[in-house]
Structure formats: C-alpha cells, structure tokens
C-alpha cells in the first residue's frame with residue numbers, strides 16, 4: 001500500500017488517517033471496523049496508555065506493561081487498518097495530507113481524525129519542568145517511581161536523616177484527580193509498605209504536601225464530596241494547602257503563598273494544554289490550544305477533518321467546555337468514526353455530537369473513593385469497589401485485566417507494592433549529583 005498522494009490508486013477505498021492511538025483514536029478506529037475504508041493510524045508511541053492508572057506505576061503498585069498495550073495488538077483483528085509508529089509534524093488541509101517526521105513524502109487522506117491528546121503545561125513557567133516532573137507519559141510514570149524510591153534511599157544513606165528533611169518532603173502541585181490519587185498512593189506507601197524496610201530512616205517522618213491555587217481539592221466534584229476527600233487525605237497524613245498559586249519552583253524547593261518549602265521532590269500534578277494540532281491546522285483555538293470544533297466535531301470549513309478528545313474544545317449542554325476526560329475522548333472518537341462510516345456508505349448524517357456523562361470517580365488510597373453520577377453521590381469503600389471494577393473493565397486486554405486484578409488483590413492483602421524497582425543505578429545522572437552534595 002502506498003501512503004502518498006501521487007501514487008494513490010484510483011478506485012481504492014476512501015482513506016481515513018487517524019493521528020493518535022489513545023482513547024479517542026482507538027475508538028474512532030474501532031467504529032470504522034466494518035466500513036469499506038482504508039484506515040491508517042499513526043502514533044508516535046507504539047502503545048495505547050491507560051493514563052488513569054499511571055499514578056499506580058509511579059506509586060509502585062503496577063508495572064508499565066500492565067497499563068500500556070501495543071496498538072498493533074489492540075487492533076490486530078481489524079483487517080482494514082494499517083498501524084505505524086510515526087510522529088506527525090504538520091497537516092496541509094488544502095492538499096489533504098499529513099507530514100510525518102523522518103519521512104519525506106506526506107501521507108494523504110480523504111478523512112482525517114486528529115486525536116493527539118494533551119501535554120503537560122507549567123502555566124508559562126517551562127523552566128519549572130526540570131525541577132518538578134509531571135505525569136503524562138509512560139516514561140513519566142517510570143521516572144517518577146524511581147525519583148520517589150530514590151528519595152527514600154538517599155534518606156537512608158544519611159548519618160542523621162532528620163537533618164535533611166528536604167530529602168523526604170514531597171510537594172505535589174495540583175489537587176485534581178491525579179494529585180489527590182498520587183498523594184493517597186504515596187501516603188499509603190509510606191505508612192504501610194516502607195515501614196519495616198529501612199534502618200536509619202523512619203518513613204513516618206515523610207511529609208506529603210498537596211498544594212493548589214483553587215479553594216478546594218477535586219473541584220470537578222460537588223463541594224461536599226471534595227470536602228470529604230480532603231478530610232480523607234488529611235487523615236492519611238497529607239498536608240493540604242489550598243488557595244495559593246505556586247510562585248516559584250527551583251532545585252531546592254517551592255515557594256507558595258509567600259512560604260518557602262524546602263523539598264527535592266516537587267511533583268507537578270497540575271495543568272495540561274492541548275497538543276499542537278490547532279497550530280498544524282492554522283485554525284482558531286482557545287487559550288489551552290484546543291481546536292474549536294463544529295457540533296459534528298469537524299473543523300469549521302473542513303468537513304473531512306475531525307478533532308476529538310483532549311485536543312478539541314467541545315461545548316457541552318450547560319454551555320461549558322467538556323472536561324478533558326477519557327469518556328469525552330472515547331465518545332468523540334466513536335462519533336467521528338461513525339460519521340465517516342455513514343458518509344462513505346451514503347447513510348443519513350448523525351445528529352450533532354452529544355456527550356453522555358456517566359459520572360465522575362476519584363480514589364484516595366486502597367479503601368476510599370468518591371463517586372458522583374447525576375444525583376448519586378458516594379464516598380468510601382463501596383465507591384472504591386465501583387472505581388476498581390470500572391478501571392479493570394476499561395483496560396483493553398483481557399489478560400491484563402486479570403494481572404491487574406491479581407496485583408491489586410496482592411497489594412490489598414499484603415499492603416506491599418509489587419513494582420518497586422529503581423531503573424537507574426545510583427551514581428549516574430542526577431543521582432550522582434545528589435550524591436556529590438553530601
């Protein structure tokens with residue numbers, strides 16, 4: 001199969017290029033399963049990542065392979081699809097082709113679905129990135145796990161660990177779902193898993209500080225549930241500081257609300273911005289870089305280009321933008337795929353995209369979650385069971401569901417973490433710098 005325009009044979013089925021094999025892209029591809037089209041799915045990674053459980057990789061509960069699946073394998077049975085690992089660098093919407101790094105010839109399309117997600121944002125302070133790593137990709141999850149575990153190793157090496165509190169002070173910036181889930185996982189690790197592992201360092205001395213400029217944690221939930229979650233975090237020993245934006249982050253810590261907190265472990269759990277798809281297209285975006293799409297998720301003036309998921313700005317029924325969550329991306333991807341399918345097969349168009357909100361869930365530690373769905377509000381163990389069931393259900397591969405279930409059961413019963421490997425040895429890279437400081 002030739003991918004470029006000049007060689008595209010006449011009488012071949014219409015070509016749908018999907019950029020991004022995440023939540024939106026995979027659902028779009030699946031929706032085209034039985035349509036007479038040629039689908040080309042391009043992703044710069046070779047895997048689909050279940051980001052909702054990334055914090056569990058960082059927290060040592062799961063391995064990278066438990067939440068990431070080769071895209072090829074996920075779509076293996078779909079005969080009309082060609083999958084390639086390739087980074088898209090631009091789109092020519094007039095010539096109808098996409099540009100890919102390390103490939104001279106562009107790839108042509110009849111229909112294009114852009115599902116390239118979001119990336120970390122430091123609110124205009126990109127210089128903070130090197131001191132406060134974020135959690136977005138699989139690599140981030142693995143590096144964060146090493147950083148966290150290495151902090152305890154460094155503390156154990158001290159003659160007098162109490163004199164170096166910055167080694168075991170963790171500051172998490174951002175009290176949305178990722179920040180709260182990470183804080184809960186870290187608190188539990190310190191309290192339950194690490195207690196008997198060290199001889200000099202007492203993990204009980206660890207400080208976990210969760211900060212956010214917003215007045216409450218988990219602002220996407222109703223105030224009573226978010227207050228309940230805050231209480232839970234504090235009960236687990238997390239210091240929650242709200243209402244002040246971060247002023248500065250450097251190699252030695254963070255300044256917030258005029259206060260200096262010394263910490264070598266500042267973790268960025270805050271903002272995201274859309275992928276640069278809006279720049280590729282040269283179309284209107286909002287401040288977060290999301291493409292303003294029409295009610296059928298196409299780019300105004302270009303009915304053959306769809307933008308879905310975190311990269312799209314979709315206005316919901318309350319006139320507010322839909323949140324950047326997996327369900328919005330999945331439903332949007334499926335809608336784009338079905339719309340193309342109808343056009344290709346000459347069926348009437350679908351009505352405008354309508355998001356079906358199934359509810360909101362966040363977990364803090366092993367026994368607690370909050371759930372809000374319509375009028376239903378739950379906090380505690382039952383919500384946690386529902387959270388676990390839903391997350392296992394949404395793992396793409398059946399065998400991985402089984403592995404994750406077993407690991408969670410093991411972690412739950414033994415309070416141990418099965419994945420506590422520091423990838424890089426001590427005395428290399430950053431670690432050697434830290435060693436020199438002593």
Ligand SMILES: Cc1cc2nc3c(=O)[nH]c(=O)nc-3n(C[C@H](O)[C@H](O)[C@H](O)COP(=O)(O)OP(=O)(O)OC[C@H]3O[C@@H](n4cnc5c(N)ncnc54)[C@H](O)[C@@H]3O)c2cc1C
Nearest residue numbers: 020022023024043044052088116117309310324325326329
């Ligand atoms: C840590 C974390 C926790 C989360 N937890 C939850 C949760 O609990 N519940 C929930 O509903 N949502 C959660 N989300 C949000 C949810 O994961 C996203 O809303 C969803 O994945 C968006 O889907 P998407 O298809 O737009 O993008 P993604 O799923 O991010 O997929 C984008 C894909 O595009 C690829 N790509 C990007 N740029 C290029 C390029 N130039 N060329 C080729 N490929 C490219 C990427 O490699 C990626 O595979 C979480 C997100 C994060 C980061």
